[in-house]
Amino acid sequence: MPRFCVYKPKTSCPECGNPVILDGPVRSLDCPTCFETLRFPPDLWKSLMEDAYDEYASLGWDEGNNSTIFTQGFQLQLQHGRQMPKCPVCREELPIDGIGDDHEGPIYCAACGKRTSSHSAPDWLKRVMPGAQRLYCAATEEDPNGAQELDIPPADKPVMMACMGCGASLGITTESPRITTCDYCQVENFLPDPLWRRLHPVKKRVPWYVRYA
Numbered sequence: 001m002p003r004f005c006v007y008k009p010k011t012s013c014p015e016c017g018n019p020v021i022l023d024g025p026v027r028s029l030d031c032p033t034c035f036e037t038l039r040f041p042p043d044l045w046k047s048l049m050e051d052a053y054d055e056y057a058s059l060g061w062d063e064g065n066n067s068t069i070f071t072q073g074f075q076l077q078l079q080h081g082r083q084m085p086k087c088p089v090c091r092e093e094l095p096i097d098g099i100g101d102d103h104e105g106p107i108y109c110a111a112c113g114k115r116t117s118s119h120s121a122p123d124w125l126k127r128v129m130p131g132a133q134r135l136y137c138a139a140t141e142e143d144p145n146g147a148q149e150l151d152i153p154p155a156d157k158p159v160m161m162a163c164m165g166c167g168a169s170l171g172i173t174t175e176s177p178r179i180t181t182c183d184y185c186q187v188e189n190f191l192p193d194p195l196w197r198r199l200h201p202v203k204k205r206v207p208w209y210v211r212y213a
Contacts, residue, residue, distance in 0.1 A: 002133070003212040005052040006064065006083040010205055011076045013038065021205050022076075023147040024139030025049075025125050032202065035178075044072045046128040052080035053131065053212060079207070085136035088148050088206040089114040094136065101134065105143065117146030121210065131212035138208035148206055159198065164189050174199045 009022040016034040025045050030037055047069055055065065064081015085094045087109035095110045099118050107118045119140050121132040139147040158171035165187030170180060178196060180189050191199075 003053065003056050003131070004082065004084050005049070005056060005210050005212065006079075006081050006085075006207045007049065007052060007210070008079040008205060008207040009048060009076055010078075011074045014073060021203050023203055023206060024135065024208050025122070026139060026141050026144070027124070029144075032200070040074075041072060042124050042128045044074070044076075045125060047071045048076055048078060049080075049129055049210065052082075053129070056082055083207075083209070085209040086207070087112060087114060088116055088137050088204075096136065105146075107136075116148065117143055119143065119146065129210075129212075132210050133213055134211040136209040136211070137206065138210075147208055148203065159195060161189075161191075161195060163187060172199065 011020050011022060012018060013020050013031040013034060013036060015036040016031060018031065018033040020031055020038065027041065028037055028039050051067060059082040062081070062083050064079060064083070067078050067080070069076045069078060085096055086092060087094055090109060090112040092109060092111035094107065094116070096118070099107060101120065104119050105117060106115050108115055116137045119135045119138065121135055122140065125132050137147055139145065158173045160169050161172055162168070163170055163182040163185065165182055166185040168182060168184045170182060170189065172180065172191065172195065176191065178191050180191060182189060
Protein backbone atom coordinates (compact mmCIF):
# COMPACT_ATOMS: atom_id res chain seq x y z
CA MET A 1 0.00 0.00 0.00
CA PRO A 2 1.33 3.47 -0.81
CA ARG A 3 2.10 5.93 1.94
CA PHE A 4 0.85 9.52 1.70
CA CYS A 5 2.85 11.98 3.79
CA VAL A 6 2.08 15.67 4.20
CA TYR A 7 4.72 18.35 4.75
CA LYS A 8 4.42 22.02 5.70
CA PRO A 9 7.93 23.46 6.22
CA LYS A 10 9.28 26.96 6.56
CA THR A 11 12.61 28.56 7.32
CA SER A 12 14.19 32.01 7.32
CA CYS A 13 16.75 33.61 5.06
CA PRO A 14 20.22 33.46 6.65
CA GLU A 15 21.09 36.78 4.99
CA CYS A 16 18.13 39.01 5.93
CA GLY A 17 16.27 36.91 8.50
CA ASN A 18 12.88 37.13 6.77
CA PRO A 19 10.59 34.10 6.36
CA VAL A 20 11.04 31.77 3.40
CA ILE A 21 8.27 29.36 2.41
CA LEU A 22 9.36 25.94 1.17
CA ASP A 23 6.30 24.94 -0.85
CA GLY A 24 7.98 21.94 -2.44
CA PRO A 25 11.31 20.10 -2.74
CA VAL A 26 13.55 22.44 -4.73
CA ARG A 27 17.33 22.70 -4.53
CA SER A 28 17.43 26.49 -4.73
CA LEU A 29 15.14 29.51 -4.55
CA ASP A 30 15.48 33.25 -4.17
CA CYS A 31 14.60 34.92 -0.89
CA PRO A 32 11.42 36.93 -1.61
CA THR A 33 12.74 39.86 0.45
CA CYS A 34 16.47 40.28 -0.28
CA PHE A 35 16.61 38.09 -3.45
CA GLU A 36 19.59 36.11 -2.17
CA THR A 37 19.74 32.68 -3.83
CA LEU A 38 19.37 30.02 -1.15
CA ARG A 39 20.64 26.47 -1.68
CA PHE A 40 18.83 23.41 -0.33
CA PRO A 41 20.91 20.31 -1.17
CA PRO A 42 19.33 16.84 -1.38
CA ASP A 43 20.68 15.80 2.04
CA LEU A 44 18.76 18.68 3.63
CA TRP A 45 15.54 17.37 2.12
CA LYS A 46 16.31 13.87 3.39
CA SER A 47 16.68 15.28 6.93
CA LEU A 48 13.42 17.17 6.54
CA MET A 49 11.32 14.38 5.01
CA GLU A 50 12.45 11.11 6.56
CA ASP A 51 10.72 11.50 9.95
CA ALA A 52 7.25 11.62 8.38
CA TYR A 53 8.03 8.44 6.43
CA ASP A 54 9.51 6.62 9.46
CA GLU A 55 6.63 7.61 11.78
CA TYR A 56 3.90 6.80 9.24
CA ALA A 57 2.81 3.47 10.72
CA SER A 58 2.39 4.98 14.21
CA LEU A 59 0.04 7.74 13.00
CA GLY A 60 -3.64 7.67 12.16
CA TRP A 61 -5.09 9.52 9.18
CA ASP A 62 -4.84 13.32 9.58
CA GLU A 63 -2.45 12.92 12.52
CA GLY A 64 1.04 14.40 12.59
CA ASN A 65 3.80 16.06 14.52
CA ASN A 66 5.75 19.32 14.69
CA SER A 67 9.53 19.42 14.64
CA THR A 68 12.43 21.84 14.40
CA ILE A 69 15.45 20.75 12.39
CA PHE A 70 18.89 22.35 12.34
CA THR A 71 20.82 21.36 9.22
CA GLN A 72 22.98 22.84 6.46
CA GLY A 73 22.99 26.23 8.19
CA PHE A 74 19.17 26.48 8.29
CA GLN A 75 16.65 26.24 11.09
CA LEU A 76 13.59 24.54 9.60
CA GLN A 77 10.19 24.42 11.26
CA LEU A 78 8.08 21.55 10.01
CA GLN A 79 4.59 20.17 10.36
CA HIS A 80 4.36 16.66 8.96
CA GLY A 81 2.07 13.68 9.13
CA ARG A 82 -0.16 11.12 7.46
CA GLN A 83 -2.78 12.61 5.16
CA MET A 84 -4.32 12.12 1.75
CA PRO A 85 -3.68 15.05 -0.64
CA LYS A 86 -6.12 17.90 -0.03
CA CYS A 87 -6.91 21.11 -1.89
CA PRO A 88 -4.76 24.00 -0.62
CA VAL A 89 -7.82 26.30 -0.69
CA CYS A 90 -10.93 24.44 0.49
CA ARG A 91 -9.12 21.45 2.12
CA GLU A 92 -11.33 18.87 0.44
CA GLU A 93 -9.60 15.66 -0.65
CA LEU A 94 -8.23 15.85 -4.20
CA PRO A 95 -9.44 13.42 -6.91
CA ILE A 96 -6.09 11.71 -7.44
CA ASP A 97 -7.29 8.21 -8.34
CA GLY A 98 -7.62 9.05 -12.02
CA ILE A 99 -4.21 10.70 -12.31
CA GLY A 100 -1.68 8.52 -14.11
CA ASP A 101 1.93 8.25 -13.07
CA ASP A 102 2.95 9.98 -16.31
CA HIS A 103 0.91 13.12 -15.51
CA GLU A 104 2.93 16.31 -15.14
CA GLY A 105 1.21 19.59 -14.34
CA PRO A 106 -2.12 20.98 -13.23
CA ILE A 107 -4.87 19.14 -11.40
CA TYR A 108 -8.10 20.73 -10.21
CA CYS A 109 -10.11 20.42 -7.03
CA ALA A 110 -13.49 18.80 -7.66
CA ALA A 111 -15.07 20.85 -4.87
CA CYS A 112 -13.89 24.42 -5.54
CA GLY A 113 -12.20 24.20 -8.96
CA LYS A 114 -8.89 25.70 -7.82
CA ARG A 115 -5.73 24.59 -9.58
CA THR A 116 -2.84 22.81 -7.95
CA SER A 117 -0.40 20.26 -9.40
CA SER A 118 0.88 16.71 -9.53
CA HIS A 119 4.37 15.71 -10.65
CA SER A 120 6.64 12.71 -10.58
CA ALA A 121 9.18 12.92 -7.80
CA PRO A 122 12.43 14.26 -9.31
CA ASP A 123 15.30 11.80 -9.73
CA TRP A 124 17.51 13.62 -7.22
CA LEU A 125 14.80 13.27 -4.56
CA LYS A 126 14.36 9.57 -5.31
CA ARG A 127 18.07 9.05 -4.66
CA VAL A 128 17.80 10.33 -1.08
CA MET A 129 14.20 9.16 -0.47
CA PRO A 130 14.09 5.94 -2.54
CA GLY A 131 10.37 5.28 -2.01
CA ALA A 132 9.22 8.70 -3.25
CA GLN A 133 7.00 8.39 -6.33
CA ARG A 134 4.76 11.44 -6.80
CA LEU A 135 4.30 14.98 -5.50
CA TYR A 136 0.96 16.71 -4.99
CA CYS A 137 0.36 20.45 -4.37
CA ALA A 138 4.12 20.97 -4.48
CA ALA A 139 6.34 23.46 -6.26
CA THR A 140 9.07 21.90 -8.35
CA GLU A 141 12.09 23.30 -10.16
CA GLU A 142 10.20 22.98 -13.47
CA ASP A 143 6.90 24.30 -12.04
CA PRO A 144 7.80 26.79 -9.26
CA ASN A 145 4.23 28.11 -8.98
CA GLY A 146 2.61 24.69 -9.13
CA ALA A 147 1.73 24.51 -5.46
CA GLN A 148 -1.02 27.10 -5.50
CA GLU A 149 -2.97 29.21 -7.99
CA LEU A 150 -1.51 32.72 -8.01
CA ASP A 151 -3.14 35.76 -9.63
CA ILE A 152 -0.27 36.73 -11.94
CA PRO A 153 -0.87 39.04 -14.94
CA PRO A 154 -0.17 37.29 -18.27
CA ALA A 155 3.15 38.19 -19.91
CA ASP A 156 1.37 39.50 -23.03
CA LYS A 157 -0.53 42.10 -20.96
CA PRO A 158 2.12 44.30 -19.31
CA VAL A 159 1.30 46.67 -16.49
CA MET A 160 2.06 50.26 -17.53
CA MET A 161 3.84 52.83 -15.39
CA ALA A 162 5.44 56.19 -16.19
CA CYS A 163 9.21 56.60 -16.20
CA MET A 164 10.28 58.79 -13.28
CA GLY A 165 12.78 60.55 -15.54
CA CYS A 166 11.01 61.39 -18.79
CA GLY A 167 7.43 60.23 -18.25
CA ALA A 168 7.53 57.65 -21.03
CA SER A 169 5.35 54.57 -20.61
CA LEU A 170 7.14 51.47 -19.33
CA GLY A 171 5.55 48.07 -19.96
CA ILE A 172 6.27 46.04 -16.83
CA THR A 173 5.87 42.24 -16.79
CA THR A 174 6.86 39.41 -14.46
CA GLU A 175 10.16 39.25 -16.35
CA SER A 176 11.06 42.87 -15.55
CA PRO A 177 13.84 43.37 -12.97
CA ARG A 178 13.07 45.30 -9.78
CA ILE A 179 15.23 48.13 -11.13
CA THR A 180 14.08 48.71 -14.72
CA THR A 181 15.91 50.97 -17.16
CA CYS A 182 13.88 53.28 -19.40
CA ASP A 183 14.54 52.62 -23.09
CA TYR A 184 14.17 56.34 -23.88
CA CYS A 185 16.18 58.23 -21.27
CA GLN A 186 18.13 55.38 -19.62
CA VAL A 187 16.96 56.38 -16.15
CA GLU A 188 16.72 53.49 -13.71
CA ASN A 189 13.24 53.09 -12.19
CA PHE A 190 12.73 51.20 -8.94
CA LEU A 191 9.43 49.33 -9.16
CA PRO A 192 7.25 50.27 -6.16
CA ASP A 193 6.14 47.60 -3.71
CA PRO A 194 2.44 47.47 -4.77
CA LEU A 195 3.40 46.89 -8.42
CA TRP A 196 6.09 44.37 -7.56
CA ARG A 197 3.69 42.39 -5.34
CA ARG A 198 1.07 42.50 -8.08
CA LEU A 199 3.52 40.82 -10.44
CA HIS A 200 5.02 38.56 -7.77
CA PRO A 201 2.21 37.64 -5.36
CA VAL A 202 3.27 36.53 -1.91
CA LYS A 203 2.89 32.79 -1.56
CA LYS A 204 0.98 31.40 1.37
CA ARG A 205 2.33 28.53 3.40
CA VAL A 206 0.33 25.51 2.23
CA PRO A 207 0.88 21.78 2.83
CA TRP A 208 2.25 19.56 0.08
CA TYR A 209 2.29 15.81 -0.25
CA VAL A 210 4.51 12.89 -1.29
CA ARG A 211 3.30 9.46 -2.28
CA TYR A 212 5.75 6.74 -1.30
CA ALA A 213 5.79 3.15 -2.51
